[in-house]
Amino acid sequence: MSEKEKNPAGSTASVHAGTPAVRAHNTLAPGIAQTATFTFQSTEDLEQYMRGQDDDPEREEYGRYGNPTVRELERRVAALEGADDSVAFSSGMAAITSALLTMTKSGDHVVLFNDCYRRTRQFVSTVLTRYGVEQTLIPAGDMKALDAAIQKNTKFVISESPTNPYLDCCDLKELVRVAKSHGRVRVMVDSTFATPVNCRPGEFGADLVVHSATKYLSGHNDVLGGLVAGPSHLISLLRDSRGVLGSVLDPHAAFLIARGLKTLNLRVLRQNATALAVATALEKHPKVERVFYPMLPSHASYAIAKEQMAGGGGVVSFIVKGDRKETSKVVDGCKLAKIAASLGGVETLIEQPAIMSYFELDEEGLSKVGISSSLIRLSVGVEDTEDVVGDVIGSLDQL
Ligand SMILES: Cc1ncc(COP(=O)(O)O)c(C=O)c1O
Numbered sequence: 001m002s003e004k005e006k007n008p009a010g011s012t013a014s015v016h017a018g019t020p021a022v023r024a025h026n027t028l029a030p031g032i033a034q035t036a037t038f039t040f041q042s043t044e045d046l047e048q049y050m051r052g053q054d055d056d057p058e059r060e061e062y063g064r065y066g067n068p069t070v071r072e073l074e075r076r077v078a079a080l081e082g083a084d085d086s087v088a089f090s091s092g093m094a095a096i097t098s099a100l101l102t103m104t105k106s107g108d109h110v111v112l113f114n115d116c117y118r119r120t121r122q123f124v125s126t127v128l129t130r131y132g133v134e135q136t137l138i139p140a141g142d143m144k145a146l147d148a149a150i151q152k153n154t155k156f157v158i159s160e161s162p163t164n165p166y167l168d169c170c171d172l173k174e175l176v177r178v179a180k181s182h183g184r185v186r187v188m189v190d191s192t193f194a195t196p197v198n199c200r201p202g203e204f205g206a207d208l209v210v211h212s213a214t215k216y217l218s219g220h221n222d223v224l225g226g227l228v229a230g231p232s233h234l235i236s237l238l239r240d241s242r243g244v245l246g247s248v249l250d251p252h253a254a255f256l257i258a259r260g261l262k263t264l265n266l267r268v269l270r271q272n273a274t275a276l277a278v279a280t281a282l283e284k285h286p287k288v289e290r291v292f293y294p295m296l297p298s299h300a301s302y303a304i305a306k307e308q309m310a311g312g313g314g315v316v317s318f319i320v321k322g323d324r325k326e327t328s329k330v331v332d333g334c335k336l337a338k339i340a341a342s343l344g345g346v347e348t349l350i351e352q353p354a355i356m357s358y359f360e361l362d363e364e365g366l367s368k369v370g371i372s373s374s375l376i377r378l379s380v381g382v383e384d385t386e387d388v389v390g391d392v393i394g395s396l397d398q399l
Helices: 011-016 043-050 068-081 092-103 118-126 143-149 172-180 232-245 251-261 264-283 302-308 324-333 363-368 385-397
Strands: 085-089 109-113 134-138 154-160 186-190 208-212 226-230 288-292 315-320 349-351 375-379
Touching: 011 068, 011 264, 068 085, 068 226, 068 251, 085 092, 085 232, 092 118, 092 154, 092 186, 092 208, 092 226, 092 232, 109 118, 118 134, 118 154, 134 143, 143 172, 154 172, 172 186, 226 232, 264 288, 264 315, 264 385, 315 324, 324 375, 324 385
Parallel strands: 109 134, 109 154, 154 186, 186 208
Antiparallel strands: 085 226, 208 226, 288 315, 315 375, 349 375
């Protein structure tokens, strides 16, 4: 198998897949259709459009229903995921909540792994349940529990791979096999951490692939967005629903995400390499208790990551041999890595989940959700590998 066949979301695809052959005014870069609405030449022109008889199938009526800059981004992400189509939203959470609100109804049931993004879990447990959708939370990656949890009314199995912050990878082939053995259960995979460069869940049979485009797809920590990729009939359902829910992506944000996509492959390959180098160096450090990176043989997901992923991604988590305060010293000692939430951008970011994402929890609460106060999550950027490794190891050396 050639490199290209192994990795269809390669650099050529990152730059070109899904782009039009010719643009208006022959521009190379896409224009930004910064408009809230679209005009019609006459009432006859309008009526023709409304009847679906317009010569231009791409013509739009109003910004909440569609926009050409957003549409190009959607086509490009679909091409990278190997999906029929995709639909863009104003954030990753807007993508997830819009998809679940659209595709579930009172009396349905959804199954989630307990290591899904916590806001996704929060949405299901606090909002969807209020609308009469039942949920079952199952242990991460436990396929027996999944099999047992699926009921007659189960509509969705929601999963993520790799997960945050422990980078556990779900066996996607097995996930789909178990879910589909129960009939019409749909599988949704949040592939934000993987990116289509490292893994394409649609190839394993997932129905919907979700991204927080805020992370790797845009890649520059300067824009929020989300996408859902999948078969045309489901994506057009979501597009119609987006026009009602109003969770639309702004055209300027779409332009920024589309621009970021051009370097997706370059960035992710560098981030894969740097993260592996950091993880390997951390594992040898006397002040490190444990390292979590899927491409380390010591990681529980190593075998499945090797099988279904081209690289381990740009996030490395590790537990410092020391208490909460000493761990904060390691974070503060980094000069290159900036303290910030989020991940996947060109800048290396560092956070101590106990005092950021899980700040409201005390020690007991933290241990219940499996978060050590000595845990650090590092999202490597595209700086020189030796600088990123040197930054973190240098800070640990000072302990
Ligand atoms: C795996 C995952 N999914 C979804 C989201 C939500 O994305 P957004 O912040 O763009 O709403 C995040 C954000 O951190 C995430 O990490």
